[in-house]
Amino acid sequence: MAPPKSSPAASNVVHTLWKAYSGQTSDRLKFIDAFLVFLMLSGIAQFLYCVLVTDYPFNAFLAGFSSNVGQFVLTASLRSQVNPENKNEFKEVSPERYMTLYCGRS
Amino acid sequence: MLSLHIVALLVAGAQAAVLTLTSPRFIVSSSSGSHLRSEPLSLVYPASTPVSLAKDDVLKLTFQVVDKESGKGVQPHQTFLRFYDKISGEEGIQPVRVTNGGKAKFELNLARPPLSLPPTSSNAPLQVSLLIGSSTHSPLALTLFDLVIPASHPAPVHPDEASFHPLPEIHHTFRPEQKLPPRPISVIASAVVLAPWVVLLGLWAQVAPRAVHVLSPSIFPFILTLGAFESLLVWYWVDLKLGQVLSYGGVLALVTVFAGKQALSKIGDRRVGRK
Numbered sequence: 001m002a003p004p005k006s007s008p009a010a011s012n013v014v015h016t017l018w019k020a021y022s023g024q025t026s027d028r029l030k031f032i033d034a035f036l037v038f039l040m041l042s043g044i045a046q047f048l049y050c051v052l053v054t055d056y057p058f059n060a061f062l063a064g065f066s067s068n069v070g071q072f073v074l075t076a077s078l079r080s081q082v083n084p085e086n087k088n089e090f091k092e093v094s095p096e097r098y099m100t101l102y103c104g105r106s
Numbered sequence: 107m108l109s110l111h112i113v114a115l116l117v118a119g120a121q122a123a124v125l126t127l128t129s130p131r132f133i134v135s136s137s138s139g140s141h142l143r144s145e146p147l148s149l150v151y152p153a154s155t156p157v158s159l160a161k162d163d164v165l166k167l168t169f170q171v172v173d174k175e176s177g178k179g180v181q182p183h184q185t186f187l188r189f190y191d192k193i194s195g196e197e198g199i200q201p202v203r204v205t206n207g208g209k210a211k212f213e214l215n216l217a218r219p220p221l222s223l224p225p226t227s228s229n230a231p232l233q234v235s236l237l238i239g240s241s242t243h244s245p246l247a248l249t250l251f252d253l254v255i256p257a258s259h260p261a262p263v264h265p266d267e268a269s270f271h272p273l274p275e276i277h278h279t280f281r282p283e284q285k286l287p288p289r290p291i292s293v294i295a296s297a298v299v300l301a302p303w304v305v306l307l308g309l310w311a312q313v314a315p316r317a318v319h320v321l322s323p324s325i326f327p328f329i330l331t332l333g334a335f336e337s338l339l340v341w342y343w344v345d346l347k348l349g350q351v352l353s354y355g356g357v358l359a360l361v362t363v364f365a366g367k368q369a370l371s372k373i374g375d376r377r378v379g380r381k
Contacts, residue, residue: 027315034309041302049295056284 032079036072043068122244123173125180127236130169132251137162137217147250156231156252164215165253171208171238179208184239187212189224189232189253196224202236216255228257328369331362 025033043065050061080086130147134157142163147153159165167187171180185204190197200222204210214220226232231252238246286292335358342351 027313030313031310031315034306034313037309038302038306041305042299045299045302049299053291053295054284054287056286 026084029079029083032075032082036075036079039068039072039075043072123175123242125171125182125238125240125243125246126174127169127248128172130250131167132157133166133168134159135164135166136160137164149248152249153251156254157234158254159214159216159256161256162217164213164217167210167212167214167250169210169236171204171210173243179206180240180243181206181208182238182240182243184237185210186237188235188237189222190235191224191226191230191232193230194225194227198222198224219255223255223258225258225261226255322372324372325369327365328362331358331365334358335362 022030046061046064046068050058050065055061127149130149132143132145132147133141134143135141143157145153147169157165171182171185172178173180181204185202187200187202188197189200198220200212200220202210202212214223224232231254234250234253236246236248236250287295335355338351338354338358342348346354
């Protein structure tokens with residue numbers, strides 16, 4: 001996502017990428033990223049359960065999975081607004097406004 | 107029973123004259139014209155062996171109706187041959203033409219069977235009897251012989267015949283009741299689904315930003331109302347109905363809007379002031 005690939009290492013791109021991410025991303029964004037990872041893992045787990053085991057309480061699956069996806073989308077948009085690198089894109093929207101929208105939509 | 111014969115004389119009056127037959131005779135001939143059987147008929151006993159006709163055979167029956175006393179030929183008003191199936195109860199009445207002199211000739215051609223012939227089965231002979239009625243004489247009923255003819259074709263089936271039977275009973279088949287998976291699988295799946303929480307809490311423990319102002323009096327009510335919303339949804343899941351949730355949620359939303367406005371404007375002031 002945000003972390004720039006400033007040091008192109010020939011051997012281990014992934015390691016470099018991770019290092020760049022953990023070094024250059026603010027804790028606030030990492031906090032949101034952790035939540036995104038959580039939502040993703042939770043959605044994947046529910047989807048696999050539905051596919052592999054049973055879809056019996058299908059409405060329960062729908063509710064759980066769709067709320068996961070919805071929350072993921074909202075959180076991802078919040079992250080893109082909070083990210084300092086995108087500041088120029090959202091000049092006219094105050095951080096309080098993001099938060100209001102985020103809480104309201106959630 | 108073949109030995110049974112009926113000569114029914116229903117005496118209309120004491121002076122009623124009596125009719126009888128002279129030279130009653132039957133001839134069975136094949137389609138080519140050769141005589142297969144030719145016998146006189148007894149008026150007292152029916153023929154001992156039944157008359158049998160093959161597919162294209164012709165039965166000829168000749169007799170003369172005469173007054174028993176004078177011996178003169180009489181033309182009765184009604185003369186019928188009756189074919190009766192004792193087993194099925196079906197009967198057919200065939201009028202016989204009698205001349206002025208009382209002579210009668212009846213021909214039964216199995217190649218063109220008359221409509222009056224009742225439907226026959228393979229094992230039951232038809233009882234053939236002669237019925238004569240006249241206004242000037244006593245009526246006469248004579249059992250002539252038993253007639254064995256090939257079984258008739260089955261009646262044609264009406265095109266709608268199949269609709270007039272009870273239909274087979276309808277058995278509904280339902281999809282079997284869906285079952286929950288076995289308990290161990292459910293437990294494992296629950297653990298898998300809950301595992302992301304561990305990941306989340308683990309990650310948050312490392313990168314959680316310092317929430318300095320959360321407990322300040324301006325922000326904390328907002329957090330509290332958001333928490334109340336979550337509790338309301340849990341309560342909805344456990345117990346409440348949708349209408350209750352909407353009404354409670356409406357009230358809670360008003361409070362939340364005020365608290366949120368307060369909290370966020372406070373944060374905004376702080377941010378602007380810091381800048």
